[in-house]
Amino acid sequence: MAKSTPTVSDIHSIIESWAPGQTAWEEDNVGHLVGRKDAPVRRLLLALDLTEEIVAEARRARVQLIVTHHPVIFHPVSSVTDYDRTGRLLLQLIEEGISVVSAHTNLDFARHGVSESLALILGLGSIRILHAGEGxxxxxxxxxxxxxxxxxxxxxxxxxxxxxxxxxxxxxxxxxxxxxxxxxxxxxxxxxxxxxxxxxxxxxxxxxxxxxxxxxxxxxxxxxxxxxxxxxxxxxSNPNPYYGAGTIGTLPRPLTQDAFLRHVRRKLRAAHLRFVRGRTALIERVAVCGGAGSDLVGEAVRQHADALVTADVKYHTFLDAEGCLTLVDAGHFETESVAISPLARRLKEELRRQGWVVSVQLSKYMKNPVQWL
Ligand SMILES: [Zn+2]
Known part of the structure; x- marks a missing residue:
């Protein structure tokens, strides 16, 4: 029988079993990034990013662990002071005894990860990984x-x-x-x-x-x-079906380009979309990639996708895709924040299955830092 309160390391192990750190990009920084491995966790908070508002929320809610998608430490840190944003966050976390586990590109590349959540929210069926990992x-x-x-x-x-x-x-x-x-x-x-x-x-x-x-x-x-x-x-050297970039699937019925764009905007609650129109009047086969997925344009075309929904698309990528693939930039926050609630749900289920008692909360302060006039 399991003990009733897990440690930070127990929860990190659950996340690792879904999204192994070894599958993350080499330059990424994922895993248990702040705090003590043996600290007990009775309450945990999930968020896309770590901000000072969210650390304050965690302190008020007496949370012992925050699980984020974007790593709290990304670039090498040479000092931990209150002169810069990362230093301030780290000081607050350590002073409050709050740990952080981040699952970034390993969650992007995981089955049931970020892109799959994006595909499901857009209503895609028969989904599979778009570009299977190799090696x-x-x-x-x-x-x-x-x-x-x-x-x-x-x-x-x-x-x-x-x-x-x-x-x-x-x-x-x-x-x-x-x-x-x-x-x-x-x-x-x-x-x-x-x-x-x-x-x-x-x-x-x-x-x-x-x-x-x-x-x-x-x-x-x-x-x-x-x-x-x-x-x-x-x-x-076979492609590995257990991880990879992006997801591809099919809409339950074809939509006109305009109807598809409205569908994406509504489902992702995007204030606006940047896009170019592709070659097909109807959109049925759709590739998606949460966050920056411009590199997948070629693979989406090769797999006969009518559209690719992603973020952080550059001008020249739009130019190349025009008339070939309906390429939609729905925003980094909009295409990734949709993965946090499914992650919370899976974590709750797994904690319950393992006999742990933990309150799992979604941050109420997740917000897109980018604004438009
Ligand atoms: Zn991201």
Whole structure:
């Protein structure tokens, strides 16, 4: 039975299991950024950005942890004083004993992350990651005596190996003969010291995201009967379906360009949109990317999207897209703030499932710092 109050590190682990820090951009700064790992958390607050208003809100609500999307420390900090905004925020947080965990590009790249929230709020169905990540998929091959093949594969699957899209427990198995000669100091499960042994073994292959390697190997070793386990880990260059940039899906029915633009503006509560019109009169297949997603224009076109909804689009990107893809800049705040409430909901559900008692609140002071005349 779990204790009733989690620590900052317990909550960080939950977020990490959805949006592993290893999937974040190299220059990003994500994870547990402020506070003590063992501090108990009875109340937590979620926000897109950290501002002085939100720190004051956290203090009034006696919150021990703030979870933000944008990292409170992004550029290297050389001093913590009240001369600058980051210094003031850090001083206040530390003085008040408030911790911060930030999930930024790792939440952008996660399944069920920022872009998926944006897709769902726009009513897209049949959604999937637009540009699957590369280079973070591995394969573990392990040699197991026949009697233990199922138990080893099950343990590895429970630790996160063998999932391919909507399919779990995926493995490939081939039977063969393993040989070994135990030394006089060995404590073999099968065989005797100094005698070569031949054993019917199964070669089990399972795919896994690299960030699950430690857990999968530990689970495999914990049920493998051999003293010395023979296994290989391979790097794969296959696209990784577990993380990537943007989401693509389909509207329940096609909309005219004007109706689509009004739909986006209403759903995202955007004061205005910047856009160029694409080649199709009707919009049905839509790509989205919360925050700056201009780099995905080519991929959206390649996957026959009629429109891409994102933010921070430059003039020349609009110029290139005109007549090809309906490119919509709906605002950085508008395309990302929609992810905070689903994150709060998931966190509440997971905390409840793990038996933790925590009050999870959404900040009432999230606001777009950018204004228009
Ligand atoms: Zn952002």
């Amino acid at each position: 973070k998929l591995e394969k573990v091959v392990v040699f197991v005596p026949k009697s233990h093949a199922d138990v080893v594969a099950d343990a590895m699957a429970k630790a996160g190996a063998g999932s391919l899209g909507e399919y779990d427990d995926c493995s490939f198995r081939v039977e063969g003969t393993g040989t070994f000669t135990p030394s006089s100091h060995a404590n073999p499960y099968i065989g005797r010291a100094g005698e070569m042994e031949r054993v019917e073994e199964v070669r089990i292959e399972m795919i896994l995201p690299s960030w699950k390697r430690g857990g999968v190997l530990a689970a495999m070793r914990s049920v493998h009967p051999y003293e010395e386990v023979a296994y290989d880990v391979y790097d794969l």
